[in-house]
Amino acid sequence: MSNTDFVLAVEGLTVSFDGFKAVNDLSFYVDENEIRVIIGPNGAGKTTVLDLICGRTKATEGSIRFRNREITRMREHEIVRTGIGRKFQNPSIYGDLTVFENLEISYPKGRSVWGALTFKRDAEVIKRVQEVAEMIFLADLLDKQAELLSHGQKQWLEIGMLLIQDPELLMLDEPVAGMSVVEREKTAELLRRISQGRSVIVIEHDMQFVARIADKVTVLHQGKILSEGSIDKVKNDPKVIEVYLGH
Amino acid sequence: MTIKPASLLPGGNLMGYALLALLLLLVLPLALDLFRLNLIGKYLTYAFVAVGLVLCWGYGGILSLGQGVFFGLGGYAMAMFLKLEASDPESTKIQSTPGIPDFMDWNQLTELPWFWQPFHSFSFTLLAIVLVPAIIAMVIGLAMFTRRVGGVYFAIITQALAAILTILIIGQQGYTGGVNGMTDLRTLMGFDIRTDGAKYLFYYLCVLLLFGCLGLAHYISKSKLGRLLVAMRDKEDRVRFSGYDVAAFKIFVFCMAGVFSAIGGAMFTLQVGFMSPTLVGIVPSIEMVIFCAVGGRLSLIGAVYGALLVNFAKTSFSESFPELWLFAMGGLFIAVVMAFPNGLAGLYNSYVAPHLARLIARWLPATTEPAAVPAIEAKQPQGAQP
Numbered sequence: 001m002s003n004t005d006f007v008l009a010v011e012g013l014t015v016s017f018d019g020f021k022a023v024n025d026l027s028f029y030v031d032e033n034e035i036r037v038i039i040g041p042n043g044a045g046k047t048t049v050l051d052l053i054c055g056r057t058k059a060t061e062g063s064i065r066f067r068n069r070e071i072t073r074m075r076e077h078e079i080v081r082t083g084i085g086r087k088f089q090n091p092s093i094y095g096d097l098t099v100f101e102n103l104e105i106s107y108p109k110g111r112s113v114w115g116a117l118t119f120k121r122d123a124e125v126i127k128r129v130q131e132v133a134e135m136i137f138l139a140d141l142l143d144k145q146a147e148l149l150s151h152g153q154k155q156w157l158e159i160g161m162l163l164i165q166d167p168e169l170l171m172l173d174e175p176v177a178g179m180s181v182v183e184r185e186k187t188a189e190l191l192r193r194i195s196q197g198r199s200v201i202v203i204e205h206d207m208q209f210v211a212r213i214a215d216k217v218t219v220l221h222q223g224k225i226l227s228e229g230s231i232d233k234v235k236n237d238p239k240v241i242e243v244y245l246g247h
Numbered sequence: 248m249t250i251k252p253a254s255l256l257p258g259g260n261l262m263g264y265a266l267l268a269l270l271l272l273l274v275l276p277l278a279l280d281l282f283r284l285n286l287i288g289k290y291l292t293y294a295f296v297a298v299g300l301v302l303c304w305g306y307g308g309i310l311s312l313g314q315g316v317f318f319g320l321g322g323y324a325m326a327m328f329l330k331l332e333a334s335d336p337e338s339t340k341i342q343s344t345p346g347i348p349d350f351m352d353w354n355q356l357t358e359l360p361w362f363w364q365p366f367h368s369f370s371f372t373l374l375a376i377v378l379v380p381a382i383i384a385m386v387i388g389l390a391m392f393t394r395r396v397g398g399v400y401f402a403i404i405t406q407a408l409a410a411i412l413t414i415l416i417i418g419q420q421g422y423t424g425g426v427n428g429m430t431d432l433r434t435l436m437g438f439d440i441r442t443d444g445a446k447y448l449f450y451y452l453c454v455l456l457l458f459g460c461l462g463l464a465h466y467i468s469k470s471k472l473g474r475l476l477v478a479m480r481d482k483e484d485r486v487r488f489s490g491y492d493v494a495a496f497k498i499f500v501f502c503m504a505g506v507f508s509a510i511g512g513a514m515f516t517l518q519v520g521f522m523s524p525t526l527v528g529i530v531p532s533i534e535m536v537i538f539c540a541v542g543g544r545l546s547l548i549g550a551v552y553g554a555l556l557v558n559f560a561k562t563s564f565s566e567s568f569p570e571l572w573l574f575a576m577g578g579l580f581i582a583v584v585m586a587f588p589n590g591l592a593g594l595y596n597s598y599v600a601p602h603l604a605r606l607i608a609r610w611l612p613a614t615t616e617p618a619a620v621p622a623i624e625a626k627q628p629q630g631a632q633p
Contacts, residue, residue, distance in 0.1 A: 054488060056484070056488075075492075076487045076488060077487055077488075077490050077491055077492045077493075080487075080488055080489065080490035081490050085488075086488050088484070088485070088488075092482050092484065092485040093482065093485070094477065094478040094481045094482055094485065095481055096477050096478075096480075096481055097474060097477060097478060101474050102478075104471070104474075105471070105474060105475060105478055105486070105489065106489045108490060110471055111490050111491055111492075112492075112495070113472065113495050113496055113499045116470065116471045116472040116475055116496070117466075117467065117470050117471075117472050118470075119470065119471035119472075158485075161485075161489065165489065165490065
């Protein structure tokens with residue numbers, strides 16, 4: 001357990017569900033401003049790793065440190081407040097509220113009960129919502145009920161909801177799943193843009209998309225790291241070809 | 248940007264509140280005799296519970312089948328004060344222990360139990376009406392919501408609590424008056440609560456307090472907290488991972504619903520003149536949910552009408568067909584859930600409101616412009632759209 005300069009340091013992380021180790025003695029480090037992509041076959045433990053970092057699942061062993069601060073035992077909302085944002089696999093937005101309200105709720109102010117009661121929709125909030133909405137291509141749809149957005153737009157909205165929190169570490173679980181080719185390209189560009197000044201962890205299957213965005217790729221297999229490095233190194237790793245990419 | 252979640256029925260515009268106030272403060276007192284008005288006052292005490300349920304269940308998605316517990320706590324607190332006042336040594340001198348409530352004497356108690364002592368004080372009683380339910384709701388909330396107990400499980404547990412409290416009250420009759428409840432309540436600080444004047448006074452007090460609760464509930468529902476509740480009902484995890492302590496918000500709204508119910512309970516005791524365990528248990532608790540559902544679980548005003556109408560129907564129906572009432576009630580609940588899930592407010596909004604709006608628009612063409620929209624919408628750029 002050493003102090004590191006990394007944004008995120010995961011060391012010896014293990015979680016076991018009734019004896020089955022979904023993540024087994026995993027260690028990896030994420031740098032400042034890095035886009036890290038995690039790939040791997042189904043059941044490799046990718047989503048579980050994100051669950052562990054954001055506190056949804058509690059680790060059996062090991063440590064997760066965010067800017068040298070131990071977050072392994074913190075509660076979910078406390079982890080979020082340290083500066084970690086997480087997007088779920090299925091677009092997770094509030095269908096009953098408008099796009100504006102979705103973004104506003106995610107704005108990091110008035111997070112206590114009293115704060116929420118006395119929260120004022122001031123010019124600053126409106127400006128910030130407007131900015132983010134433009135970034136995620138939804139500036140024209142602020143008044144629309146979120147349920148009525150297309151699948152791709154919902155994915156963007158959720159990315160926007162994270163963005164408005166301005167997290168230092170952003171975790172995205174399959175952000176382009178179910179998107180059209182055009183949407184994928186826009187999303188790749190979006191991710192490139194929003195990763196300025198923050199670190200991003202992405203889980204993704206689409207290798208073309210991975211190649212476009214990744215600084216570094218981690219391949220998980222059966223809860224362990226199979227390979228790690230640049231996309232080219234990983235692509236040509238015989239072990240990765242064997243279990244994941246196929247011949 | 249108007250603060251109107253697209254799916255939410257308007258919890259009530261000014262017009263709706265004004266009409267309700269007109270009906271309750273003017274029309275009904277003028278149109279009904281005192282006996283019927285007192286009945287309306289009794290129905291309104293359930294409206295407090297229904298308004299709380301709109302926040303808790305309609306907005307927050309927390310279905311409590313145990314609101315009778317809080318109604319009872321408020322009602323009993325008030326009844327304890329009134330009972331002590333009615334049990335002065337002078338009027339209880341034929342008891343073997345004068346100065347304690349009659350049912351205690353019948354149960355061979357020889358002194359006032361410690362938890363009865365502070366109810367000699369009216370200010371303590373008023374505090375207790377608000378604080379005891381709030382604290383109990385908080386304890387339940389802490390135990391349930393921080394462990395992520397929700398949905399059906401929470402509903403069942405609250406139902407069990409209603410059963411527990413009833414059994415406790417009936418079982419401890421020396422301390423609580425048992426199954427008969429607390430009866431023979433006479434005066435409030437020397438003021439006879441059984442006179443016609445008192446009945447009018449309490450009716451108006453009840454309406455005013457109800458509007459106080461409505462105002463508070465309206466404020467909450469229109470604040471960011473109201474939107475958060477709707478968001479939690481939909482995607483609890485997303486709210487949690489946006490940095491909110493979901494349990495704290497649930498506890499807050501559950502406490503609010505409990506306090507509203509307790510105020511209703513206290514007004515019940517004042518207007519009806521007794522409190523009994525039949526108002527606490529499972530059946531009344533479920534009935535309270537039905538009031539809310541019939542009125543429309545997303546409409547604060549609807550909840551008041553729901554409580555009034557269902558109770559009115561109950562009274563008239565059970566006068567003529569006492570044994571059929573329960574079936575009618577069950578049928579009503581099923582009908583509401585199956586046929587019009589948004590209750591009366593939903594029916595109003597989809598069938599009546601559009602016609603009204605058209606009528607008003609014809610008469611007052613100038614005033615139908617929507618509320619002023621802040622600059623945000625004016626300067627929306629043409630964003631890229633897929």
